[in-house]
Amino acid sequence: MSEWNEEGRLYLWGGALSAVVAWFVVPVFGLIAVYCGYKLYDGEDRTVSAALIAGFGAVGFLLWIAFLLAL
Numbered sequence: 001m002s003e004w005n006e007e008g009r010l011y012l013w014g015g016a017l018s019a020v021v022a023w024f025v026v027p028v029f030g031l032i033a034v035y036c037g038y039k040l041y042d043g044e045d046r047t048v049s050a051a052l053i054a055g056f057g058a059v060g061f062l063l064w065i066a067f068l069l070a071l
Contacts, residue, residue, distance in 0.1 A: 027064030033057020
């Protein structure tokens, strides 16, 4: 594995940042957070951080979808 993604740091920080951006700026970034959470779970065996990142991103994205459907 390359140095810039040692121990899944790229997925961890990229997913966390994407989840926050999904809640406050661009909800589509929630899908990136879900992908990063999946990669953390699948490739790095990090269950808690993967679930938090994927869940936080998914909820942000789904709330945006619910808001759009309610208009």
